Amino acid sequence: MQKVLLHSLLIGLLMTVGARGQVRPGTLEQVDAFRIPHTAFMARTRITSFIDSTAGEMAVFEAYIAGPEKSLVIQKAGKNRDMKILYRNEKLWVALPGSRRPLRITPIQRLMGQASNGDVARIGWQTDYSVTSITEDTVKSTACRKLKLKARKRSSTYAVIDLWVRQSDARPVKADFFMASGKKIKWAVYDRYETYNGRPLLKQMTLYDALRPREKTVFLYEKVTPQRLPDRYYNKNYLVHVNGL
Amino acid sequence: MRMYRHLILVFWFFVTMLSCATAQTRWEHRGLARVSRTVFKASLFNPQRMATARLGFPEEAGSALYRLGFDGRKGGVSANVVCRMMMARDTAWVGSFQFSEAALTVEAGNWVLMAGRSLLRWGTGYAYNPTDFMAPAKSLSDPENRDGTAVGREMIKAECFLDNLSLALAAVLPVAGRLRDRLKTPALVGRVYSCVGGIDLSVLLRLQRRTPLQIGLNGAYVIGQRLEVHGEARWAAQAATRAVMAGFQITLPGRVLLIGEAWMQGEGLSVAGWSEKVKAAEAARSAWLYTPTPATAGRILSQLTLFQSGRAMRHYGFIHLQWPAVPRIDLRLSAIINLHDASRILMPEIDWRSGKYFTLFARGTIFGGAPRSEYGGHFYSHSLTGGVRFHG
Numbered sequence: 001m002q003k004v005l006l007h008s009l010l011i012g013l014l015m016t017v018g019a020r021g022q023v024r025p026g027t028l029e030q031v032d033a034f035r036i037p038h039t040a041f042m043a044r045t046r047i048t049s050f051i052d053s054t055a056g057e058m059a060v061f062e063a064y065i066a067g068p069e070k071s072l073v074i075q076k077a078g079k080n081r082d083m084k085i086l087y088r089n090e091k092l093w094v095a096l097p098g099s100r101r102p103l104r105i106t107p108i109q110r111l112m113g114q115a116s117n118g119d120v121a122r123i124g125w126q127t128d129y130s131v132t133s134i135t136e137d138t139v140k141s142t143a144c145r146k147l148k149l150k151a152r153k154r155s156s157t158y159a160v161i162d163l164w165v166r167q168s169d170a171r172p173v174k175a176d177f178f179m180a181s182g183k184k185i186k187w188a189v190y191d192r193y194e195t196y197n198g199r200p201l202l203k204q205m206t207l208y209d210a211l212r213p214r215e216k217t218v219f220l221y222e223k224v225t226p227q228r229l230p231d232r233y234y235n236k237n238y239l240v241h242v243n244g245l
Numbered sequence: 246m247r248m249y250r251h252l253i254l255v256f257w258f259f260v261t262m263l264s265c266a267t268a269q270t271r272w273e274h275r276g277l278a279r280v281s282r283t284v285f286k287a288s289l290f291n292p293q294r295m296a297t298a299r300l301g302f303p304e305e306a307g308s309a310l311y312r313l314g315f316d317g318r319k320g321g322v323s324a325n326v327v328c329r330m331m332m333a334r335d336t337a338w339v340g341s342f343q344f345s346e347a348a349l350t351v352e353a354g355n356w357v358l359m360a361g362r363s364l365l366r367w368g369t370g371y372a373y374n375p376t377d378f379m380a381p382a383k384s385l386s387d388p389e390n391r392d393g394t395a396v397g398r399e400m401i402k403a404e405c406f407l408d409n410l411s412l413a414l415a416a417v418l419p420v421a422g423r424l425r426d427r428l429k430t431p432a433l434v435g436r437v438y439s440c441v442g443g444i445d446l447s448v449l450l451r452l453q454r455r456t457p458l459q460i461g462l463n464g465a466y467v468i469g470q471r472l473e474v475h476g477e478a479r480w481a482a483q484a485a486t487r488a489v490m491a492g493f494q495i496t497l498p499g500r501v502l503l504i505g506e507a508w509m510q511g512e513g514l515s516v517a518g519w520s521e522k523v524k525a526a527e528a529a530r531s532a533w534l535y536t537p538t539p540a541t542a543g544r545i546l547s548q549l550t551l552f553q554s555g556r557a558m559r560h561y562g563f564i565h566l567q568w569p570a571v572p573r574i575d576l577r578l579s580a581i582i583n584l585h586d587a588s589r590i591l592m593p594e595i596d597w598r599s600g601k602y603f604t605l606f607a608r609g610t611i612f613g614g615a616p617r618s619e620y621g622g623h624f625y626s627h628s629l630t631g632g633v634r635f636h637g
Binding site: 049051056057058079081082089090091092096097098099100101103104105106107108109154155156157158159179180183211215231232235236237238241243 | 409
């Protein structure tokens, strides 16, 4: 009984401070831990788009993440094989295969299927969003906390995210993504987790298009290894020299 | 000279192959096969469709292209070779082989030194780049070089990459054998790039003997989550060399990508210059109507087709729409608009990705405008191109 009271008190407190926009600073750090295993690492992701249950386009990306502000994504398979996307300090560039010119791009620009550039180049939420409120909810009989995330930067991929995390350990369960107009454009289900270095890490996520209910895009995080690239790899003009990775 | 050039290229090919024999390598295969059918029209430059008929302009054409790319790296040494084999037919089949790029790169710390044939694209624009001092002009029906037709230049280049700064200096050599854009003397081009206040900013210069100094400035900036704006300016003492371009790229609802650009340049004809050209064409047409001998008539018709050349004037606009209508199918529409007389070329295109390696495409090119305008007076009415791209 004491536990229930304490729990209710804590939730009430979170909801109160949430309304003032001052939620516990560690909340998103805890959520991000399910997707970010090291400060610098390589994550290999297979993205497949589906209509109903028929597989369509497929692509494999390797993302070299160096802290919260730098990432280099290289497409290893699919139509645009060898395409490179660079994220650095809120800015995104792409170097298309066969092109010798990196282009400045927007985070919402489509990459493939329902995936935007920002969905692949940005992994963590902590640096891009702040929690403005926390409420209680249930998703498929799992007790969750619904976090309302608001973009802290103009360059954030989405203006607002409703994120449901498991109450017991803050593991992401599902998310709704909104534009600044308030329109819901996508939603995601965090399907599967696997143990990596003794802790659970996101293995598979499915992204659904709010406007095209028959379509979905599955992100399968195939491999994660600690790896740090030299700084020059995160310079926009070096993109055309990147090879051998 | 031609033999010397081929020897250099063969040398580069073997150097790169040998240096990368045990390195990490990546091969890229791209292919393209297409056929096109063109419909000519009677116009200012093609009276009674006689110019295109008598000069043997082909109504049907076809080409097949295979592009093989190779990247290799061993330690700090890397090589890049892209060669292109092409068979094209308009009146007869003609084959060609070319190294689009062949370069050896050495990296030492923050420095990158490169020698060989390479494409130097420094502009921020999609279709038109006045600050691409040493790059081949883009094809407006394929600005992204998806067909792999762009060919580099021979150069020695040094680049230094610092945290938020990069410096590049390249000596471009007059070795390339393409008569149309061969350099007469070596040129030195440089660029300083930095991201300042969120703006990608580059200052560029071009120095060449017997050519006025050219200075360039380009930038790109993203506003919010959807909109990117960019611009380029080229300045030189000669007004004809100056040019300015401004553009944007926006992602609209429904994943539609819209790109818009407008540019003004010193070279090309003014409105008055174009009127003079039209008058001359009309005079030539009258002369053709009353000319007594077939030889003279042929010469006049030939001159008429040379009168119009596309992008002949100074100010143009470009719009590109890209819509992934359904999975595997992309719809594209590009338009080039002459801002003086509102004549335009519309290029609708449909791409269908079939399987893992093939994309089928169909592209139309439709010329429109008033009879005395640049594209309205063109001898093309429209053309349709269909084909398949292979990407392995």
